[in-house]
Amino acid sequence: MATIKGTAPAKVNLTLHVTGQREDGYHLLDSLVVFADVADRLGATIAPDLRLQVTGPFAMGVPTDDSNLVMRAAKALQQARGVKLGAALTLEKHLPHAAGIGSGSSDAAITLTMLADLWGVVPLPHDAPEVLALGADLPVCLRAPNPMRMSGIGDVLSPVAGLPDCALVLVRPPVAVPTQSVFKALSDKSGTPMEPLPKGLDFEGFSHWLAGQRNDLLAPASSIAPDVSAAIARLKAQPGVTVAGMSGSGATCFGLVRDMATARQVAKVVQVSQMNWWVAPAAVM
Structure with a gap:
C-alpha cells in the first residue's frame, strides 16, 4: 500500500511579545512566525491500528506512545471524524525537540494534514477545539509555510505578506x-x-x-x-x-x-x- 509523505518545517518566532496573562494561566502573545526549510519528515501508511516509529539524528528520547503529539494528533482526528482505520507512522527527526522551534507541534500539524488525506476525511481547521487542545503552536503550524502574526494564546492568526527574501x-x-x-x-x-x-x-x-x-x-x-x-x-x-x-x-x-x-x-x-x-x-x- 502506498505511503504518503510530508515535511514538518521548523517554526521560528522572530518576535515574541508577552502582552498579558489570562485568569486560567494562559499567556497572551504577539509574535511574528516564519517557517524555515529545515524540517522533520513524516510517512504514513494505512494500518489496522495507530503506531509510531521514530528515526533520524534526533530520535533519541522521543516517545512513541500517546505522550507524543503525533499520536495525540492522529487520535484527535480519528475521534473527531469517526475514522475506524489506523495508520503506521514513521517520524524522521531532523529538528531538535524542546528547542523553541515547535518541532513537536509542526510534526503534529503535518500529521493532521496527511492523515486527513490518507483517510479521506475533512481536515480539522486551525481553530478547531481539538487542534487548540494539542497546544498553542498547533494553529500556526497548520498554516505553514505561510508567515503569520500569532496573537491571543496562539489562536488568533493574521497572514503576513510581503516579507523580503532572506x-x-x-x-x-x-x-x-x-x-x-x-x-x-x-x-x-x-x-x-x-x-x-x-x-x-x-x-x-x-x-x-x-x-x-x-x-x-x-x-x-x-x-x-x-x-x-x-x-x-x-x-x-x-x-x-x-x-x-x-x-x-x-x-x-x-x-x-x-x-x-x-x-x-x-x-x-x-x-x-x-x-x-x-x-x-x-x-x-
Whole structure:
C-alpha cells in the first residue's frame, strides 16, 4: 500500500511579545512566525491500528506512545471524524525537540494534514477545539509555510505578506530551557504588542524593523541557560548577520542574513567554533 509523505518545517518566532496573562494561566502573545526549510519528515501508511516509529539524528528520547503529539494528533482526528482505520507512522527527526522551534507541534500539524488525506476525511481547521487542545503552536503550524502574526494564546492568526527574501542561521547550544520555568521567571507579563509591520520593506528595512522588536522570554531564558546569550553574541559577531535573537522560549537562536550563501558561510564559521552546537542554515519559506 502506498505511503504518503510530508515535511514538518521548523517554526521560528522572530518576535515574541508577552502582552498579558489570562485568569486560567494562559499567556497572551504577539509574535511574528516564519517557517524555515529545515524540517522533520513524516510517512504514513494505512494500518489496522495507530503506531509510531521514530528515526533520524534526533530520535533519541522521543516517545512513541500517546505522550507524543503525533499520536495525540492522529487520535484527535480519528475521534473527531469517526475514522475506524489506523495508520503506521514513521517520524524522521531532523529538528531538535524542546528547542523553541515547535518541532513537536509542526510534526503534529503535518500529521493532521496527511492523515486527513490518507483517510479521506475533512481536515480539522486551525481553530478547531481539538487542534487548540494539542497546544498553542498547533494553529500556526497548520498554516505553514505561510508567515503569520500569532496573537491571543496562539489562536488568533493574521497572514503576513510581503516579507523580503532572506535566510536564517539557526543555532541551538546543548542546554535545556523548560518553557514553564521560563514563563515563571518572567517578571513583566504585560508588555506592549509588536509594532505593525510596514508594507513593502526591503531586507534592510525589515532588519531595522525587526531589531526594534522583542522576545520577552530572552532574559528569563538566559538567566536559566547563559549559553543562550553566548549563542546570540556569537551570531551578532558574524559578518552578514543583521539581527540575532531567540526563537520561542529557547534555546534555539537565529541570525537573520540576506541569502543562503551568507547563511551557509556563517553556519560554517559558528559550527567550527562550537562543534557541540546544532547549527543549520535555512531559507525562510
